[in-house]
Amino acid sequence: MDVDLRKLRYFVAVADRLHFGRAAEALHIAQPVLSRQIRALEEELKAQLFVRSRRATELTPAGEQLLADAVPLLAAAEALRRRVGRAARGARTFTVGFMPGLIVTPAVRELRERHSELTVEVVRTTWDDQTAAIHDGRVDIGYVRLPIDQRGLKVEPLTSEPRVAALPAGHRLAGKEAITIADLADEHLLQDPDAVPEWRDIATELRRPGRRRPAPVFHAVEEKLEHVAGGHGVAVLPLSVATFYTRPDVAYVQVTDLPPNQVCLAWDSTRRSPLFAEFAAIAAAF
Amino acid sequence: MDVDLRKLRYFVAVADRLHFGRAAEALHIAQPVLSRQIRALEEELKAQLFVRSRRATELTPAGEQLLADAVPLLAAAEALRRRVGRAARGARTFTVGFMPGLIVTPAVRELRERHSELTVEVVRTTWDDQTAAIHDGRVDIGYVRLPIDQRGLKVEPLTSEPRVAALPAGHRLAGKEAITIADLADEHLLQDPDAVPEWRDIATELRRPGRRRPAPVFHAVEEKLEHVAGGHGVAVLPLSVATFYTRPDVAYVQVTDLPPNQVCLAWDSTRRSPLFAEFAAIAAAF
DNA sequence: ATCCTTGATACCTCCAGGGTATTACAGATG
DNA sequence: CATCTGTAATACCCTGGAGGTATCAAGGAT
Numbered sequence: 001m002d003v004d005l006r007k008l009r010y011f012v013a014v015a016d017r018l019h020f021g022r023a024a025e026a027l028h029i030a031q032p033v034l035s036r037q038i039r040a041l042e043e044e045l046k047a048q049l050f051v052r053s054r055r056a057t058e059l060t061p062a063g064e065q066l067l068a069d070a071v072p073l074l075a076a077a078e079a080l081r082r083r084v085g086r087a088a089r090g091a092r093t094f095t096v097g098f099m100p101g102l103i104v105t106p107a108v109r110e111l112r113e114r115h116s117e118l119t120v121e122v123v124r125t126t127w128d129d130q131t132a133a134i135h136d137g138r139v140d141i142g143y144v145r146l147p148i149d150q151r152g153l154k155v156e157p158l159t160s161e162p163r164v165a166a167l168p169a170g171h172r173l174a175g176k177e178a179i180t181i182a183d184l185a186d187e188h189l190l191q192d193p194d195a196v197p198e199w200r201d202i203a204t205e206l207r208r209p210g211r212r213r214p215a216p217v218f219h220a221v222e223e224k225l226e227h228v229a230g231g232h233g234v235a236v237l238p239l240s241v242a243t244f245y246t247r248p249d250v251a252y253v254q255v256t257d258l259p260p261n262q263v264c265l266a267w268d269s270t271r272r273s274p275l276f277a278e279f280a281a282i283a284a285a286f
Numbered sequence: 287m288d289v290d291l292r293k294l295r296y297f298v299a300v301a302d303r304l305h306f307g308r309a310a311e312a313l314h315i316a317q318p319v320l321s322r323q324i325r326a327l328e329e330e331l332k333a334q335l336f337v338r339s340r341r342a343t344e345l346t347p348a349g350e351q352l353l354a355d356a357v358p359l360l361a362a363a364e365a366l367r368r369r370v371g372r373a374a375r376g377a378r379t380f381t382v383g384f385m386p387g388l389i390v391t392p393a394v395r396e397l398r399e400r401h402s403e404l405t406v407e408v409v410r411t412t413w414d415d416q417t418a419a420i421h422d423g424r425v426d427i428g429y430v431r432l433p434i435d436q437r438g439l440k441v442e443p444l445t446s447e448p449r450v451a452a453l454p455a456g457h458r459l460a461g462k463e464a465i466t467i468a469d470l471a472d473e474h475l476l477q478d479p480d481a482v483p484e485w486r487d488i489a490t491e492l493r494r495p496g497r498r499r500p501a502p503v504f505h506a507v508e509e510k511l512e513h514v515a516g517g518h519g520v521a522v523l524p525l526s527v528a529t530f531y532t533r534p535d536v537a538y539v540q541v542t543d544l545p546p547n548q549v550c551l552a553w554d555s556t557r558r559s560p561l562f563a564e565f566a567a568i569a570a571a572f
Numbered sequence: 573a574t575c576c577t578t579g580a581t582a583c584c585t586c587c588a589g590g591g592t593a594t595t596a597c598a599g600a601t602g
Numbered sequence: 603c604a605t606c607t608g609t610a611a612t613a614c615c616c617t618g619g620a621g622g623t624a625t626c627a628a629g630g631a632t
Contacts, residue, residue, distance in 0.1 A: 002291035003363050006589090009288060020610060033590055035610060040588085045367065047374030052610065054598040065373035069366040072556050076362060077289050080355040081331065087351035088333030152438070152556035269555045270358050270438035292620090306579060319621055321579060326619090338579065340629040 005077055007041040008070040010034055011049065015067045018057045072135065072152060079137030079268070093119040094275055097139030099130055100221045101241035102263060104143060107283040114278070126219045127195055134268055141279055145238065146262040147197065154269040156280050160260040163196075164242045164252045166228045166235040174251035181257055188233030190224050196236045198258060225250050238263075291363055293327040294356040296320055297335065301353045304343045358421065358438060365423030365554070379405040380561055383425030385416055386507045387527035388549060390429060393569040400564075412505045413481055420554055427565055431524065432548040433483065440555040442566050446546040449482075450528045450538045452514045452521045460537035467543055474519030476510050482522045484544060511536050524549075 013023040014034065024031040042049050049063035059067065086093055094111065098104045104122060112120045125133050131148050133139045143158070165184060167174050173183060181198055189199055218224045222245070224235045229249040238261040242252045265283055267276050299309040300320065310317040328335050335349035345353065372379055380397065384390045390408060398406045411419050417434050419425045429444070451470060453460050459469060467484055475485055504510045508531065510521045515535040524547040528538045551569055553562050 002295060002360075003367060005288035005291060021608085029589095030591060031609085032592085032611070032613095035612095037589080039611090045370050045374070047370050054596095054609070057610085060374075061376075062370050062374035066366070066370045068557075069362075069369060073359070073362050073366055074288075076355075076359050080352070080359055081289060083355060084331050084333050084348050084352045088331070088346075088348035090347075149558075151558050269440075271354075272435075272437050307577090315620090316622060317578085318580070318582095318623085322581095323620080325580090340578070340627095343579085 003044065004041075005074060007037050007044075008066075009074060010037050011041055011066060012070050012074065014038060014050070014057070015059055015063060018059075020057065075132070075135040076270075079135065082137035091119050092117055093121055094141075094279070095121040095123055095139045096279070097123045097125045097130065097133050097142035097144075099125055099127070099143055099145050099263075101238055101244045102143045103240075103286075104283075106286050107279065110282045111275075111279055115275075118275075127192055128219060131266065134266060140271075141265055141267040141276060143283075144264055144266045145195075146264060147194065148264075148266065150266075152269055153266045154276070155264045155266045156284070158263045158265055158283060160262045161239045162260050163236050163238050163255060163258045165255050166225060166237055166242065167251050167253060168228060168231045169249045169251050171234075171251065173253060176253050178254040178256045181255060184234060184255070190218055190227050190233040190235045196258070199236070221245055289330065290327075291360060293323050293330075294352075295360060296323050297327055297352060298356050298360065300324060300336070300343070301345055301349060304345075306343065361418070361421040362556075365421065368423035377405050378403055379407055380427075380565070381407040381409055381425045382565070383409045383411045383416065383419050383428035383430075385411055385413070385429055385431050385549075387524055387530050388429045389526075389572075390569075392572050393565065396568045397561075397565055401561075404561075413478055414505060417552065420552055426557075427551055427553040427562060429569075430550050430552045431481075432550060433480065434550075434552065436552075438555055439552045440562070441550045441552045442570070444549045444551055444569060446548045447525045448546050449522050449524050449541060449544045451541050452511060452523055452528065453537050453539060454514060454517045455535045455537050457520075457537065459539055462539050464540040464542045467541060470520060470541070476504055476513050476519040476521045482544070485522070507531055 013027050017023045020034055021031050024034040047062040048060050051058045051060055096104055096108055108120050123139050130142055130144045134142050173179050193199055225245055228235055265280050299313050303309045306320055307317050310320040333348040334346050337344045337346055382390055382394055394406050409425050416428055416430045420428050459465050479485055511531055514521055551566050
């Protein structure tokens with residue numbers, strides 16, 4: 001009758017790794033159990049989800065569809081747990097997420113003053129969990145930096161700010177007034193390429209192929225800067241982050257042809273509470 | 287670990303009726319089983335969901351929160367089943383929902399021509415399932431009439447059209463060129479009052495209290511018109527519906543102070559497919 | 573004081589989920 | 603060509619949970 005969220009979670013684990021044994025290990029269950037559960041799921045849905053050849057495991061089209069739907073469904077279930085838990089603990093809370101560099105205190109203080117009964121909390125997010133935190137209920141509303149996957153979100157633009165490159169202090173470009181993306185084409189980017197889509201375009205145009213390292217990606221700003229200082233590459237940051245995290249061994253240089261970073265407020269579009277609109281209005285006023 | 291969708295479904299059944307016995311009956315299970323499952327859910331979530339006094343059952347705040355989250359979650363799970371089922375059957379399909387009176391064929395034909403591999407289907411919806419059909423996956427995109435609950439939906443305005451009153455042919459107002467809502471204040475409205483919010487305002491202003499009947503609500507247009515013809519009340523319909531469903535024993539009269547009905551396209555905001563934007567563009571062109 | 577309504581308890585059955593041991597089979601390897 | 607290795611499937615067992623029936627407990631109504 002109803003799908004079993006446990007089986008969906010198992011399915012996602014297998015679909016992510018395309019390997020039953022390793023997925024079972026990650027799920028802390030035995031491999032035969034996992035095989036059986038996936039098979040049971042396939043029978044329940046009357047749909048083959050994987051093509052198992054002896055040597056490889058692949059998703060069928062139905063499997064792709066299920067993966068696309070199962071991930072947000074599991075996140076929604078997680079969010080439900082969190083919100084019910086909070087409601088049970090009695091505290092009317094409102095949690096604001098924010099990316100590094102963004103100043104949320106004035107807006108949060110204003111909301112607290114307007115709603116004395118409300119516990120307004122603040123959570124720092126990273127590049128790759130800024131939307132996940134909204135979907136799984138860790139935050140009610142989030143200050144996010146585009147680009148993001150807007151599926152399931154209500155997004156309201158707030159501001160935009162220019163972006164700068166973070167270079168080691170002794171770098172050949174460190175003293176310059178302004179540079180272009182092309183100047184950085186040979187550098188190693190120490191962050192998720194999705195965060196700087198323009199980088200990839202330049203990369204495919206200008207970079208020599210085969211030069212690409214496996215690219216360890218760093219999430220926390222502090223980590224990125226540590227590696228920049230160590231001469232392992234460069235990072236592109238919004239101006240406010242640069243001014244917030246200053247250190248003597250890292251230089252910031254304006255990048256003229258990089259479009260500004262857009263900052264938005266985002267919240268789960270399936271929810272409706274006057275607090276979202278109210279907070280958005282407050283935040284826009286600053 | 288994961289919440290159990292079956293328990294959530296049970297919970298919703300109880301929350302809707304605030305009565306364990308009747309909910310159990312509706313679910314086709316025995317009442318003690320239901321009591322035990324709800325209690326198990328309360329323990330899993332570590333949250334009391336109902337206040338059971340001997341004579342009445344009520345929702346706690348946590349229960350209210352759970353109800354708000356469980357309903358869309360169950361719909362999403364249902365949609366997942368449907369979409370995986372379709373994907374498994376191989377057919378790439380795209381289903382367009384529409385409210386009575388709206389002409390969808392030109393846009394649908396255009397989409398079919400552009401995507402010969404796609405099976406484009408068409409489903410008629412009613413006032414109260416026009417958004418539910420989107421949420422539970424029966425339709426991919428829907429022509430809807432405002433007002434709707436926009437939670438979880440991406441909504442694009444299309445057109446708007448004036449609304450008229452449907453009266454019995456012999457009614458005292460039937461011959462008039464145009465009337466106002468106030469003229470209809472004493473009439474019995476044969477449809478969901480939410481569909482005509484202005485009605486309620488007038489009703490509370492002008493109507494004598496105690497006059498309100500329990501209001502059986504009719505969903506299909508044909509049913510409404512049947513009852514209008516029978517002299518059991520009046521209905522308010524968008525002009526296109528009126529011109530589509532004409533019958534000699536029903537007269538339509540323009541209502542001057544009723545704002546026009548807004549027609550939109552709506553689809554599930556958690557999904558992303560180029561087909562949504564493409565179809566929206568096609569539909570807007572007509 | 574008694575009855576009725578309604579949710580909770582007690583106790584039984586059975587299936588589904590978890591585990592271990594082992595098999596089957598495709599590719600790699602010598 | 604024989605063997606080894608990696609990987610999912612099969613076989614079988616055990617336990618917990620979901621379903622059922624019979625019954626209880628207690629607050630309102632009469």
